[in-house]
Amino acid sequence: MEADVTIILKKGVADPEGSNVKKALNLLGFDEVRKVQTMKTFRIDLATEDRGKAKKDIDEMCKKLLANPVIQTYRVEIR
Amino acid sequence: MEADVTIILKKGVADPEGSNVKKALNLLGFDEVRKVQTMKTFRIDLATEDRGKAKKDIDEMCKKLLANPVIQTYRVEIR
Amino acid sequence: MDTDDIRVAVLLIEGTNNEGEVYLAFKRLGAEPEFVHLKQLMHEKDIFDYQCLMIPGGFSAGDYIRAGAIFAARMKSTLCKKLIEFAKNGYPVGGICNGFQVLVELGLLPAFDSVMSNYPQAALAINDSSRFECRPTLLKHESKGNCIFTKKIPYQEVVLMPSAHAEGKFLFPLEKKDEYLQYLIDNDQVVFRYVGPQGDYAGYPWNPNGSIHNIASICSPEGNVFGMMPHPERVFYGFTHPDWTRVHKENGDGKAVFESVLDYIRRKF
Amino acid sequence: MLYEVDLIGADDQQLLKISEEAQLGLSLSEMRRIKKHFLEKKRNPTDIELQSLGQAWSEHCCYKCSTQILKKFVFGIDAPQNILVIKEDAGVVEFDEDHAYVVALESHNHPSAIEPYGGAATGIGGILRDVVCMGAQPVALIDPLFFGPLDSSHVPRGVKHPRYLFSGVVSGIRDYGNRVGIPTVAGMVYFDEGYIGNCVVNVGCIGVVKKKHIIRSRVKKPGDLLVLVGGKTGRDGIHGVTFASAELNESSEELRGAVQLGDPITKEPLIHACLEVSNKGLLEGMKDLGGGGLSCVVGEMALAGGYGAEVELDRVPLKDVDMVPWEIWVSESQERMMLAVDPKNLKEVSKIFEEWDVNSTVIGKAIDEKIQRIFYGGKKIFEMDMEFLTKAPVYNKPFQIKAIERKDPPFEEPDDYGKILLRLLSSPNIASKEWVIRQYDHEVRASTVIKPLQGVLGKNTHGDATVIKPLESSYRGLAITADVNPSYTKIDPFWGSASAIDEVCRNLASVGAIPHSFADCLNFGNPEKPERLGELYSSAKALGYVAKALEIPFVSGNVSLYNEAPYGSIPPTPSILGIGIVSDIRKCITVDMKKEGNPIYLIGETKKEFGGSEYLKLLGISSKTVPVVDPKALKKRMDSLISAIKDGLIASCHDVSEGGIALCMAEMSIGGDIGARIDTGIIGNMRVDHKLFSESNTRWIVEVKHDLAREFEKKFKGALFRIGDVGGNNILIKNDDRTLIDIPVKELRDVWNAPIYDYMG
Numbered sequence A, B: 001m002e003a004d005v006t007i008i009l010k011k012g013v014a015d016p017e018g019s020n021v022k023k024a025l026n027l028l029g030f031d032e033v034r035k036v037q038t039m040k041t042f043r044i045d046l047a048t049e050d051r052g053k054a055k056k057d058i059d060e061m062c063k064k065l066l067a068n069p070v071i072q073t074y075r076v077e078i079r
Numbered sequence C: 001m002d003t004d005d006i007r008v009a010v011l012l013i014e015g016t017n018n019e020g021e022v023y024l025a026f027k028r029l030g031a032e033p034e035f036v037h038l039k040q041l042m043h044e045k046d047i048f049d050y051q052c053l054m055i056p057g058g059f060s061a062g063d064y065i066r067a068g069a070i071f072a073a074r075m076k077s078t079l080c081k082k083l084i085e086f087a088k089n090g091y092p093v094g095g096i097c098n099g100f101q102v103l104v105e106l107g108l109l110p111a112f113d114s115v116m117s118n119y120p121q122a123a124l125a126i127n128d129s130s131r132f133e134c135r136p137t138l139l140k141h142e143s144k145g146n147c148i149f150t151k152k153i154p155y156q157e158v159v160l161m162p163s164a165h166a167e168g169k170f171l172f173p174l175e176k177k178d179e180y181l182q183y184l185i186d187n188d189q190v191v192f193r194y195v196g197p198q199g200d201y202a203g204y205p206w207n208p209n210g211s212i213h214n215i216a217s218i219c220s221p222e223g224n225v226f227g228m229m230p231h232p233e234r235v236f237y238g239f240t241h242p243d244w245t246r247v248h249k250e251n252g253d254g255k256a257v258f259e260s261v262l263d264y265i266r267r268k269f
Numbered sequence D: 001m002l003y004e005v006d007l008i009g010a011d012d013q014q015l016l017k018i019s020e021e022a023q024l025g026l027s028l029s030e031m032r033r034i035k036k037h038f039l040e041k042k043r044n045p046t047d048i049e050l051q052s053l054g055q056a057w058s059e060h061c062c063y064k065c066s067t068q069i070l071k072k073f074v075f076g077i078d079a080p081q082n083i084l085v086i087k088e089d090a091g092v093v094e095f096d097e098d099h100a101y102v103v104a105l106e107s108h109n110h111p112s113a114i115e116p117y118g119g120a121a122t123g124i125g126g127i128l129r130d131v132v133c134m135g136a137q138p139v140a141l142i143d144p145l146f147f148g149p150l151d152s153s154h155v156p157r158g159v160k161h162p163r164y165l166f167s168g169v170v171s172g173i174r175d176y177g178n179r180v181g182i183p184t185v186a187g188m189v190y191f192d193e194g195y196i197g198n199c200v201v202n203v204g205c206i207g208v209v210k211k212k213h214i215i216r217s218r219v220k221k222p223g224d225l226l227v228l229v230g231g232k233t234g235r236d237g238i239h240g241v242t243f244a245s246a247e248l249n250e251s252s253e254e255l256r257g258a259v260q261l262g263d264p265i266t267k268e269p270l271i272h273a274c275l276e277v278s279n280k281g282l283l284e285g286m287k288d289l290g291g292g293g294l295s296c297v298v299g300e301m302a303l304a305g306g307y308g309a310e311v312e313l314d315r316v317p318l319k320d321v322d323m324v325p326w327e328i329w330v331s332e333s334q335e336r337m338m339l340a341v342d343p344k345n346l347k348e349v350s351k352i353f354e355e356w357d358v359n360s361t362v363i364g365k366a367i368d369e370k371i372q373r374i375f376y377g378g379k380k381i382f383e384m385d386m387e388f389l390t391k392a393p394v395y396n397k398p399f400q401i402k403a404i405e406r407k408d409p410p411f412e413e414p415d416d417y418g419k420i421l422l423r424l425l426s427s428p429n430i431a432s433k434e435w436v437i438r439q440y441d442h443e444v445r446a447s448t449v450i451k452p453l454q455g456v457l458g459k460n461t462h463g464d465a466t467v468i469k470p471l472e473s474s475y476r477g478l479a480i481t482a483d484v485n486p487s488y489t490k491i492d493p494f495w496g497s498a499s500a501i502d503e504v505c506r507n508l509a510s511v512g513a514i515p516h517s518f519a520d521c522l523n524f525g526n527p528e529k530p531e532r533l534g535e536l537y538s539s540a541k542a543l544g545y546v547a548k549a550l551e552i553p554f555v556s557g558n559v560s561l562y563n564e565a566p567y568g569s570i571p572p573t574p575s576i577l578g579i580g581i582v583s584d585i586r587k588c589i590t591v592d593m594k595k596e597g598n599p600i601y602l603i604g605e606t607k608k609e610f611g612g613s614e615y616l617k618l619l620g621i622s623s624k625t626v627p628v629v630d631p632k633a634l635k636k637r638m639d640s641l642i643s644a645i646k647d648g649l650i651a652s653c654h655d656v657s658e659g660g661i662a663l664c665m666a667e668m669s670i671g672g673d674i675g676a677r678i679d680t681g682i683i684g685n686m687r688v689d690h691k692l693f694s695e696s697n698t699r700w701i702v703e704v705k706h707d708l709a710r711e712f713e714k715k716f717k718g719a720l721f722r723i724g725d726v727g728g729n730n731i732l733i734k735n736d737d738r739t740l741i742d743i744p745v746k747e748l749r750d751v752w753n754a755p756i757y758d759y760m761g
């Protein structure tokens, strides 16, 4: 089973990487770019077909490692 | 208009980040994790409502800055 | 105890890379440092064989996911109870740069309500510049006596210790920012703050990452767990200061950090 | 799985087709030679044998076009400090009684042009392995870089914009170097139209080893086991060397097999483990897997020992299980090393690698015949004479040296020198490189005692050379610098290359170091074109000429040819890495001016030499008088300067290079945050712009400690001019009564700091 875990910066937390990319795009002449936000996705391949368990495990992974709740939230999408 | 541009490593290109994350998850006891791939998404806010132009511009941005066709492909999703 | 009996565990996993400098800092002062791989603490070695645990800088596990996150998660899953015990007993635990990131991810810092919080209460996020920043930083010492790693540095003295990191922006959860900051100050947990050459709380580049309250270093409420982004081990001698050909100094500003912690151990154990 | 290739029955046209389809990169005459060999053997080669030859005979691996030239000029400079030079992956030179330092310098141009991030990162990975495989601990990285102008408005199809390349390359070096914890301490960045189609990315590494732990890249005796350690072997990086030995064109992007990302976190423990087994004396030999992968390393290690080898290819741990034998054999997957181990030490070696969580696998052994055999699935799939395999053809290709008429066109004297100085300061080639330098951790290992940025905190200027203190128990230091000025070499490969050596020596002497060894990376265009090979010839000749006169050896290097696109070649780019020795790092000095009232001297003669100068480029005038070098004068002034620094007479020192005296003064002021009052009247009788901006070699500006000025004047041998004093808030330059420049230091600094940040964000 495959799941996409996307880590997203919480609202209000600065995204320097995103602003850097925006700046670079503007410098290249893409003036219409107003804002860029960055997100990271981990596509995780799990050796299980049990959706419930997969969901629970992934939640666990996010809490233990993949996201820092101070600045990040996450979204899980089982494919 | 907002678009999500996701950058994905081509098949066959080693993904050190992904393999290091997999290793870490296994060490934490998530034995059922078989593989982890990483992807990066840029959510781009464009000052235009013209979908056609947006699509074309984003394609251009990917080619010039966001992705390198040698090792990466990208997927654009207009929201 | 005597200095030459003090055993310091310099803890590492793959990607740790400042271990040699931290090791030498203790060695030069006469203590007994030792490299310890996290793996080894699972069977052949015991953390209680040491009086001090140091987590050096580097890019543990490549800093993939977030700086220090993988190292911290692995420590938590293998060592959690012992670590709490170790810190509770007053043994010093120090983290420099990547080590600071590990301690924050672990919940050993700021540790407001227990020795180790279940989830991180702070974060060391990507620098505002979005770049790796290797530059000299000036730090004002603001610990009023709580922190055992800086006792030999006078209150409010400005010292020079270089920074070198891409993720060093100290942050609290947005909704709790003011409250937590107040705790930190009230508990005497703020150890160093970035300042400019005039001693003012300056912005970039003197604050190289955009940390709130110009925070460069904090300690636990008890003062024995300590983390800092800049590198004291890189300024052990005067001639490693960036401006030593202009301003002569016999000792580097970082030496006092290592002297302080050894002094504490000598007295306490 | 395995094919026999019908070579015996092939005619010329078919031979060429075979070479092309299998991406062998071999010419018709080379294919004929191979055909003849197999005719004698009365059989056809297998695909793996043919691929192996393609690797071994590539320019990248065997220098078939350049060897003769290098031998004639660059190799074989005798010096007492030489320990192992030119023979191995890296040069080994004496540091002190018990220690040696190790130097390696290589190009990673083609991969970086295609995938700047991964290309540059794997370049760093490769150069680290070159140093580690001598048994040395890496202590510093160096990166001379060359790109098209950042403001290029148009680049040809299939070519990436210089800004994209610059940003990707710097990120790649940063992420790899920082993650393995080796400081990147020196390098250069140069922008020129000539690099739009082909960027040049050179990477160097310096290591330190106890003399008794130096290890060779060879097997010692038959029976020695070949142990492959590190990462797994994959399809990544197939045909890297044949790719590096061809011109880039629009479709080069499709050759992506040759490009990889690199994995520093596998590398870091690999370095530890290799150094541990080596320091414990458990190895007979060690070599890194670079270009050509297994196919090169096995043969070279065996032959260097005077033996052959047998390999069981199915033992190689794979990333992709369906790889066919020839792919396994030539894959250039990163983070791998080959060890030669006596069977009695195998157990201990394996144990150490296990402790570091690094794979180690015995894949073969050395044998007592000069033959290389490969077995796969129990079957012999490869058998070739080592001599034939590794004795690539050597060419004396025709070359042509262009005549250069050393003449300047007359031009009018401009009226506002202040404006010119400001414009020079903001030219990207001169402007502050802080944007790059601070992204690299140049202080990790805590031994960088003279840093690349120097001066008052927060008001830095560029240093000339960086100094490392590599040993805990000694104050002895290594000074490091890299240089070449492509604007010179483009006009005059001979004097341009000679100038590179002059500049490297100047930089080393500026901190008080005695120049001790060089490494060179010769980046040129297509050697099949006589005028290109002529450039290589002139350049190598000049390097040899100056180095021999100075008695300083070239200890290692690398040649990168085919840096050429359909619309042109790169400028000749011999990048030179210079290493100097300081006996006590506490005596080193920096560029930033120190103290009000100290006298300022100019060392060396100023001539009218404007070829390739920043000044004339600014005015849009072309000139051919590239600065010449007088090695005797260089040696004399250098010795004198170094001894003055050692005696503690000098407060700051900077060599005069791009932009001439005016620029040199500005940079010293920017770091010291203090002005200077200069009078150029005594320099000689020439037009004032010649004095201010000529780029004649072998010159320095020094600030002498006020109370020691007499002693300095007495001691210093050679051309010396007292041109002014430190002081004030402005750079004030006069010529007798005429004021030429009067600008606040702060204004100079602001103009100099901004440009690269402005382009790169």
Ligand SMILES: Nc1ncnc2c1ncn2[C@@H]1O[C@H](COP(=O)(O)OP(=O)(O)O)[C@@H](O)[C@H]1O
Pocket: D060, D061, D062, D070, D074, D085, D086, D087, D088, D089, D090, D091, D130, D290, D291, D520, D521, D522, D554, D555, D556, D557, D558, D559
């Ligand atoms: N231009 C040069 N100047 C000096 N030494 C060189 C030059 N080119 C190659 N060498 C030396 O020749 C030897 C073989 O080079 P090379 O084939 O590049 O080694 P590697 O196995 O690392 O690819 C090395 O010692 C190298 O330093």
Ligand SMILES: [Mg+2]
Pocket: D463, D464, D506, D507, D655, D657
């Ligand atoms: Mg210089």
